[in-house]
Amino acid sequence: MSRNVSMIEAMPSAAPNKIAVLAEVPLPGRCLPDLLAAHAPEWVAGLYAAMLRDTLDGLLSIDASEYVVYAADDEAAIALAAHVPAPWRIVAGVVDASAAFASLGATDGSAILARSDAPSAPIMPILEALAASSAARSVMLGPSEDGRAWLVGARGHDTLVADLPWGSPELVATMRVRCTKASVTLRELPIATIVDQPSAVLALLEELRRHPERAPRTAQFVVTHA
Structure with a gap:
């Protein structure tokens, strides 16, 4: 996710948003375990x-009253401190989507929860969706190819995001059904690659070749550590 200030300034946020990212520990053997079958x-x-x-820097493009990184526990929070710049703050003890949305609490804007392993997801569609969202709910x-989501954002979120199967291939289908039943507007963002499987690394390399x-x-890392 990248920032483009000139485009952002043309599309100001209409209401205070809250943005959160569920993070793993960026230490050897502590993150993206399925990649270990193919990489050191x-x-x-x-x-x-x-x-x-890249995810945190990109999401700073979105006007918000809070920027939160959720860590599984205090040990994870300490390890993340060197990787999380201000104004992001780290909150320990949150490991799933339901707990994350509950922790964010009520807001007059949108509560947004993103994965930390889909760095090539574009920011502009998020800004456009926020600018177009005037309904109370x-x-x-942000779907992936396999039915998971790299981002969920909700205005008047309450029951819509309760007990979401975060990380499950049923997430996108579940969200579509809930919005249909509740007659709530659903805006789908472009599909992006969640990089937690060896095959996804190859897809990421192709995406970054076209959109570094x-x-x-991330683009610099894969070039210098090929």
Whole structure:
């Protein structure tokens, strides 16, 4: 995710948003375990650290009253401190989507929860969805190819995001059904690659070949650590 200030300034946020990222620990053997079958632990940790930072930098493009990184526990929070710049703050003890949305609490804008391992996801569609959202209740959804989501954002989120199967291939289908039943506007963002499987690394390399500006730290890492 990359920032483009000139485009952002043309599309100011209409209401205070809250943005959160669920983060893993960027240490060898502590993140993206499925990648370890094809890559060294140190390489995986370096890749994840770059993806996390690109994600955080990109999301700062969105006007918000809070920017939160959720860590599983205090140990994870300490390890993340070197990778999380201000104004992001780290909150320990949150490991799933339901707890994250509950922790964010009520807002007059949108509550947005993103993964930390989909760095090539574009920011502009998020800004456009926020600018177009005027309803009291609405949802934006960033799907992946396999039915998971790299981002869920909700205005008036309450029951719409309760007990979401975060990380499950049923997430996108679940969100679509909930919005349909509740007659809530659903805006779907472009599909992006979640990089937590060896095959996804190859897809990421192709995306960054075409759009290196979306994740500059990740692009630099894969070039210098090929």
